[in-house]
Amino acid sequence: xxxxxxxxxxxxxxxxxxxxxxxxxxxxxxxxxxxxxxxxxxxxxxxxxxxxxxxxxxxxxxxxxxxxxxxxxxxxxxxxxxxxxxxxxxxxxxxxxxxxxxxxxxxxxxxxxxxxxxxxxxxxxxxxxxxxxxxxxxxxxxxxxxxxxxxxxxxxxxxxxxxxxxxxxxxxxxxxxxxxxxxxxxxxxxxxxxxxxxxxxxxxxxxxxxxxxxxxxxxxxxxxxxxxxxxxxxxxxxxxxxxxxxxxxxxxxxxxxxxxxxxxxxxxxxxxxxxxxxxxxxxxxxxxxxxxxxxxxxxxxxxxxxxxxxxxxxxxxxxxxxxxxxxxxxxxxxxxxxxxxxxxxxxxxxxxxxxxxxxxxxxxxxxxxxxxxxxxxxxxxxxxxxxxxxxxxxxxxxxxxxxxxxxxxxxxxxxxxxx
Amino acid sequence: xxxxxxxxxxxxxxxxxxxxxxxxxxxxxxxxxxxxxxxxxxxxxxxxxxxxxxxxxxxxxxxxxxxxxxxxxxxxxxxxxxxxxxxxxxxxxxxxxxxxxxxxxxxxxxxxxxxxxxxxxxxxxxxxxxxxxxxxxxxxxxxxxxxxxxxxxxxxxxxxxxxxxxxxxx
Numbered sequence: 166x167x168x169x170x171x172x173x174x175x176x177x178x179x180x181x182x183x184x185x186x187x188x189x190x191x192x193x194x195x196x197x198x199x200x201x202x203x204x205x206x207x208x209x210x211x212x213x214x215x216x217x218x219x220x221x222x223x224x225x226x227x228x229x230x231x232x233x234x235x236x237x238x239x240x241x242x243x244x245x246x247x248x249x250x251x252x253x254x255x256x257x258x259x260x261x262x263x264x265x266x267x268x269x270x271x272x273x274x275x276x277x278x279x280x281x282x283x284x285x286x287x288x289x290x291x292x293x294x295x296x297x298x299x300x301x302x303x304x305x306x307x308x309x310x311x312x313x314x315x316x317x318x319x320x321x322x323x324x325x326x327x328x329x330x331x332x333x334x335x336x337x338x339x340x341x342x343x344x345x346x347x348x349x350x351x352x353x354x355x356x357x358x359x360x361x362x363x364x365x366x367x368x369x370x371x372x373x374x375x376x377x378x379x380x381x382x383x384x385x386x387x388x389x390x391x392x393x394x395x396x397x398x399x400x401x402x403x404x405x406x407x408x409x410x411x412x413x414x415x416x417x418x419x420x421x422x423x424x425x426x427x428x429x430x431x432x433x434x435x436x437x438x439x440x441x442x443x444x445x446x447x448x449x450x451x452x453x454x455x456x457x458x459x460x461x462x463x464x465x466x467x468x469x470x471x472x473x474x475x476x477x478x479x480x481x482x483x484x485x486x487x488x489x490x491x492x493x494x495x496x497x498x499x500x501x502x503x504x505x506x507x508x509x510x511x512x513x514x515x516x517x518x519x520x521x522x523x524x525x526x527x528x529x530x531x532x533x534x535x536x537x538x539x540x541x542x543x544x545x546x547x548x549x550x551x552x553x554x555x556x557x558x559x560x561x562x563x564x565x566x567x568x569x570x571x572x573x574x575x576x577x578x579x580x581x582x583x584x
Numbered sequence: 585x586x587x588x589x590x591x592x593x594x595x596x597x598x599x600x601x602x603x604x605x606x607x608x609x610x611x612x613x614x615x616x617x618x619x620x621x622x623x624x625x626x627x628x629x630x631x632x633x634x635x636x637x638x639x640x641x642x643x644x645x646x647x648x649x650x651x652x653x654x655x656x657x658x659x660x661x662x663x664x665x666x667x668x669x670x671x672x673x674x675x676x677x678x679x680x681x682x683x684x685x686x687x688x689x690x691x692x693x694x695x696x697x698x699x700x701x702x703x704x705x706x707x708x709x710x711x712x713x714x715x716x717x718x719x720x721x722x723x724x725x726x727x728x729x730x731x732x733x734x735x736x737x738x739x740x741x742x743x744x745x746x747x748x749x750x751x752x753x754x
Binding site for chain 1: 598599601603604607608609611612613614625626627645646649650651652653654655672674675676679680683684728730731739740741743744745747748749
């Protein structure tokens with residue numbers, strides 16, 4: 166019996182057989198936490214009697230959620246994380262040199278094909294875009310990984326998702342993953358892995374694959390894996406901080422089932438309040454008025470996303486009464502977007518450009534919503550209260566749809582602006 | 585000997601996410617008594633004020649979906665709840681509950697039959713949930729052996745402590 170990606174990567178990091186359903190001790194290649202999850206992890210680390218992280222080059226702290234510090238409490242929290250990182254001599258990047266963790270780590274060559282990666286943040290699954298088994302955990306589990314260099318995992322069954330056909334230019338990775346969520350629901354892959362396949366992937370930019378892998382957790386999945394192709398391998402090789410060994414699924418791997426999508430027939434879609442699986446074609450949403458647009462986050466803050474939004478916004482203006490907030494997810498993205506003139510396109514259009522941070526995605530800062538307000542966001546969750554007031558509403562969509570909506574002042578299909 | 589858990593049921597639906605359990609804006613403290621004041625505030629602003637020590641959260645499928653914040657089980661403990669009964673749990677929340685010592689019980693039958701305010705009793709050692717209003721008795725499937733071993737050793741922290749001691753001697 167062959168192996169799925171998930172089972173093959175876990176087996177390559179474990180002494181056990183790693184068959185589906187088995188609980189295994191697994192060697193960890195990289196383990197990280199952020200400004201919110203580091204202080205509890207540091208406390209657990211001390212409680213465990215651990216003195217040193219297992220490898221200073223494979224353990225990291227990244228301040229990205231409430232940073233640059235939004236208030237005194239978050240400043241104290243970030244300080245505790247910084248002090249822990251410096252006392253350990255582990256990887257740490259200060260504000261101005263970091264970025265949203267799930268954008269910064271892969272682009273900086275710390276998350277690589279074939280890796281097992283654990284992060285104290287649920288969107289750690291983003292690393293699956295490069296073919297890493299990357300999964301989110303809580304702070305105590307992360308502390309254990311820092312202490313031991315290993316974790317425990319139950320080998321998940323896998324749903325294969327095939328994206329077939331030729332992708333129209335207005336369809337992005339965001340539309341693909343939202344379409345999947347609309348079909349299988351927020352618990353459709355609970356305790357499972359997703360593995361992506363199909364001929365539409367060959368031309369899909371790596372940035373769009375990050376978007377898809379990122380939202381695997383919104384289906385309840387443990388990981389969302391892309392078998393690495395030439396594009397993924399060259400992305401990884403040009404950035405890698407250490408050697409890596411890619412892993413692929415076997416031809417006869419056993420899948421729980423296969424979901425097939427015709428990408429050629431897809432329309433731009435949006436997830437309406439208050440669940441990422443409440444998905445409909447944008448043109449069938451009744452064009453609700455909006456107060457804010459957010460373009461950024463670990464889901465859609467990469468160069469392809471910023472470029473797509475700038476393409477729509479060039480020479481146009483953000484609608485009166487709408488705030489449009491653009492946040493490149495890392496300084497690499499920020500600087501490229503600056504060099505390519507995108508940031509100027511946004512400020513000319515009347516949008517705000519902020520420094521890399523998770524910020525508004527989780528109602529942290531730089532774009533919190535008031536009661537009764539509605540936001541089109543390129544982020545990953547639209548739960549009640551996610552971006553501010555529990556009486557606000559969040560609609561999830563692609564950067565193209567978000568930019569089109571900012572111009573129209575209503576939720577708008579990008580085809581209706583480009584025409 | 586694990587003690588009996590007893591309290592009134594607070595019933596929630598499917599897909600209760602971690603932003604409902606404890607909103608992100610509150611995540612500047614890891615102190616469970618502070619977090620407990622805001623537990624479930626966006627679902628029910630009165631919850632933290634009205635919940636009594638020992639009360640039990642009862643929910644449907646996929647309880648705790650969303651973020652990896654360990655603050656979620658801590659907030660539930662901090663609010664005074666003795667445990668959570670649900671039809672199923674999201675995976676990160678499941679691990680976090682075990683690691684922070686919040687008792688959780690996966691039991692679709694007990695979850696489906698509970699009404700708001702029901703007196704519920706859980707015997708963790710016997711693996712039985714009793715609904716005092718309806719008289720219904722519901723068995724809970726035990727954890728897999730590895731997790732039982734983790735719980736028996738007192739959670740992940742003591743487990744890691746023992747493992748580190750073993751490595752130092754090796």
